Amino acid sequence: MAYQFFAALVLLVSTAYVVGHRRALSVAAGRLHDLHSLPAYHGLFSAIGVFVPMLAVFVLGAPLVNWMAQSAALGNFDAAIQADPLQRSVILRDAVSLAKGQFGGDASPELQQAAADFKSVLANGNWAVLGLSIAAGLAALAAAFGTIKVPFRARKHVERFTKIVLGACAVVAVLTTIGIVFSVAFETYRFFFDPAIKGKPSVTSFLFGLEWNPQAAMRADQGAISTAYGFVPLLVGSLLITFIAICVAGPLGLFSAIFLSEYASQKVRAIAKPILEILAGIPTVVLGFFAALTVAPLIRGLGEAYGLNVASESALAAGLVMGMMIIPFISSLSDDVITAVPQSMRDGSYALGATKSETIRQVLLPAALPGIVSAFMLAISRAIGETMIVVMAAGLAANLTLNPLEAVTTITVQIKTILVGDQEFDSAKTLAAFALGFVLFFVTLLLNYIALRIVRKYREQYD
C-alpha cells in the first residue's frame, strides 16, 4: 500500500513539475522576461501544490483505515472481551497475523471471521485512501494549472513554503528536548505518584535514602530481599568517580592546554593536536574495555604489592580512565580561552619583566579563569553522564563509600542495568531507571547552565 502510494506520489509530483514548467512557458508565449517568476518556480509551485494534499490525505487516511479495520475485526467478539485491553491486543495481534497468513495455531471461527473482516476493510480502505489522494493531487494540479499566469508570483509562494520547511526543521531540536523532558518526566511522575505501581518509594526516601536495591523479589522464597530505592549511594558513586576523573584530567588537561598555547612550537602543536583529537575520538566502549581488562588488574596488582585490598572493579580504575577520556575536552576548551586572551596583556606583562610562567600564572590564567571554570563544569557534566566506561569497569552493588579502592556503582550503570533486557512499563523497577534519567538530565542541564552563566557574567570584555 505504502509502495503504491509513494509511486503515485513521485509520479504525480514530477508530472506536476513538468506541467507547471510547460504551462509557464506557454503562457509566456516566447516572451520569457514578462514572467514574474522563472518557469522552474512555476513547476515547483505545481509540484508542491500536488505534494501537500496527497501527503495529507495519506497521513490522515492510513491510520484511520487501520483503526476501522481493527474495530471491524473486534466487532466479531463480545463487548466484555472488547473492553479488556489485554484480550483486545491478543485478538488484534492474532487477527493481523492470520490475515497475513503467518498465524501458527488453530484459529477459532470468530478469529477467522475477524481476520477476514480485517483484511477486507483494510484492503478497501487502502484503495479508497489511494484513490482519494490521487484525486486530491489531480485536483490540485488542475488548480495550479489554472493559476499559472504571466504575472503570477510563483517564486513568492515557493519561498514561503521553503521557509516553513526550514522553520519546521529547526523546531525538531526543540521537539527532541520536549520529547526527552516529557518522556522522562512522565515516567518519573508515575514512579512516584501512580497508585497502580506497587512498591514505589516516596520522593524523600528516593532523594535521601541510603540504600539502593531495585531487585524486586521474584519468588516467594526470595522474600528476604527488601527493595529499596535510595538514590544517595548512586550519587556518591557517580561523584567519587567524577572526582577521580577531574583529579586526573584537570591538571593534565590544563597544563597541556597551557603548554600548547604558550610554549609549544608549530611543530609540536602539529603532532600534539592530532594525538588529542585521536583520544577524543576513541569510543568510550573501547576505553571501557581498556579500563576493565588492563587498568583494573594493574591497579589490583599494584595494590596487592603494597598489601592493600583492592576490589577488581574499583572506582579508581574507572575514574582514571574516565579522566583520560575528558583530558582532550578540558584541554581544547582551555586552549581556546587562553588563546583568546589579547596579546597586549602578554606584552604588558613581559614589559614589566615577568617571565613566561609568571605571565601565565598571574595574567593569563586569571583572565581566562571564567572560561576554564566553565570548561571544568562541562567536563564534570560529561563525566557524570558517561556510561560505557563505568558500565564495564565499575561495580553493580551500591556501596555507600568514599574509598576509591572499593567498587561503587553510578547512576548511569544502574539505568543501563535496569533497562537492558525485557522490561515492563508498569513495574517500579523500570520506572526507577527513568527517575534516575530525570535526575541525570537535570544535573547535566544545571551544570551546563552554570557554565554558561559563569562565562557570561565574569567574562572580561577586552578590545
Added chain:
Amino acid sequence: MTDLTVTSVPSRSVQFDSAEMTARVKRRYRSERRFKALGGGALLLTAVFVLAVLLDIAFKGLPAFTQHYLVLDVPVKAEIVDPKGARNPDDLRSADYFAVMREALTAAVPGIEGRVAKKKLTGLLSSGAGNDLRDRIAADPSLIGTTVKVPLLLSDGADLYLKGQQTAVSTIPGRGTATPSDTKGDITILASANDFADDLVAVKKTLAARIEDLQVRLQRAEARGESQASEAASLKEEIVALAARVDQPAVAENLDEKMPSLLVSINGGLVKLNTISNDSATGTVILPLNTIDEARPLDWSVVTYAKPESNRKTSDIEVAYLEKLKADGNVESRFNTIFFTHGDSREAEQAGILGSLVGSVLMLIVTLSLALPFGVLAAVYLEEFAPKNKFTNLIEININNLAAVPSIVFGLLGLAVFLNFFGLPRSAPLVGGLVLALMVLPTIIIAARASMKAVPPSIKEAALGVGASHQQAIFHHVLPLATPGIMTGTIIGMAHALGETAPLLMIGMLAFIVDVPQGLTDPATALPAQIYIWSDLPEQAFEAKTAAAIMVLLGVLLLMNGMAIWLRSKFERRW
C-alpha cells in the same frame, strides 16, 4: 592646572648584580623551567596514555586475525555422506559430516583407544568444522567416493594453544638410555643416567612453594583464633606431610595437575608421567609406542608443559594431539576470514563481526539521511531566516544544551517514545538510527552554522545586488560555498554516532543475533554494542575477538576522521 607635579618619589637604588638579585633571577628561571616541564610532561603523559591504549588493543587483538585449521585428507565415503545414493542436494546438506571428519582425524592420530581420549581428539575440531566440507560436496557431488584435502576449523581452545597462549612446551633430550615396559596402558620407564633428577628437584621446589602458601593461610587462620582451630590443625598436618616429602630429595614423587606436566617422548609415542624418581618414572601412554626396545641417548626426550594443567583450558592429552598433528604438518594458520564474513556465534572460532558491521552501516544510513537534511535546513533557518525573537533564542539555547545531554538520556527517549509509544520494533537499526540522528543533530547544526558564518557576507550581497532573492542567494551561493565545512562536521558527527554505545543498549541492540540483518527493521546489533557483548563473555578467545573488533572500529573511525581532515584541507577556503 592639570599637570601633575611629582613632589617626592621615594628613590630606591637596585643593585642588579648583587648576590641577592642574581639568586632571585636564578630562582625565577628555575621556576620557569619547572613550569614548562610540567606542561610538556602533561602532554607527554597524555600521549603515552593514547599510545598505551592503542598498543594494548593491538597486542590483544592481532592474534584474532589468524585462525588455525587442520588440513587433512578426508575420505568422503558414499555410505556415510549419501547412504541413499540419490545425490539429492538436500540429503547431502544434512548428512553426517562429523563421522567423515572423525575418520580422517583418527587416521591422522592412530592408536587412540578409549571413549574419553577419542572424544578429546574430535573435540579439537570446532562444531562448525564440517561447514566448508558440506558446502563443497553439496556444490560438487562428484567428490563423493574420493579423498578430499580440506581445512577443518579448529576449536577456540586448540586455536589458542597453537597461538602460544596456553602453555610453553620445552623438550630436553635424554642423556642416557631409556627403556619402556610396554607400548600402551600404564608403563614404567627406566633411565640409565638419572635423567629425571632435575625434574624431581623442580617438583620438590613446587612443593616447598606450596608449603609457604599454606603457612600464610595457617597464620591467617590462627589470627582468627578459636573459630578456625580445626582448619589450622588440618593445615598444620598438611604442612608436616609436605615438609617430610621435601626433606627427602631422593624419594620418588607423585605429580599432580597443579604442577607443570611432564611427558616422555620415546619410540614414536608419548607417555604422560604420574610419578618420577631420579632414574625411573611411571606414566600413562597417550600416543602408543612402536616398540619396547631400549631408546638410545638423544633418541628420546622429556617434554615439559610449563603451565600446570589445572590452570589452562587445553588438557595434556589435547596438547599432545595438537603437537603431533603440528609435527606431521597438518596444522595450518590462515587469515581469519570467518571474522569478517560471519555474524555472532556462541563459539568464539565461528564468531564474526559482519552482522554488527552491517547493523552499524544500516543505522548510519538512517542517521545520515535524517540528520543531514534536518540539520542543514535548521542551520539555514537559524542563520538566515529566523526572526530575532524569544522563540528563536530558545531554539538556540536548546540546541547548545542538547549537545551536552548525556547520550544515555537519548536512549531513554528512544525507549519511551519510539519503542513504547510508537511501537517500533526492538533491536531495529531503524530505531537506533533515529536515536543517533537526534543525538548528532545539534553537532551538525552547529557545524553547518559555523561554516555558513565563515562565508563572507560579500558573496550574499553580490547575489542580492544582481537581483537574486534572499533564498536564491543562500541556496545558490552561500550554501555551496559552505558545503566542505558542512561535510566535515557531518563526517565527525557520523564518526561520533558510529562509536556510540550507551543509547543502543537502551533500545535492545544488545542482543545475541546470529543472522546478518537484511533490512531496517530486522533485529540487529551495532559494532560497538558487539564489542560490549563480547567483552562480557568469559571465554578467553573472545578477549582477542573483542580487541580485534575494536581495531576494526578504530580503523573505520580513523578513516572517517582522515576523510574529514582531507576534505577540510582540500576544499576549505580562507577568505
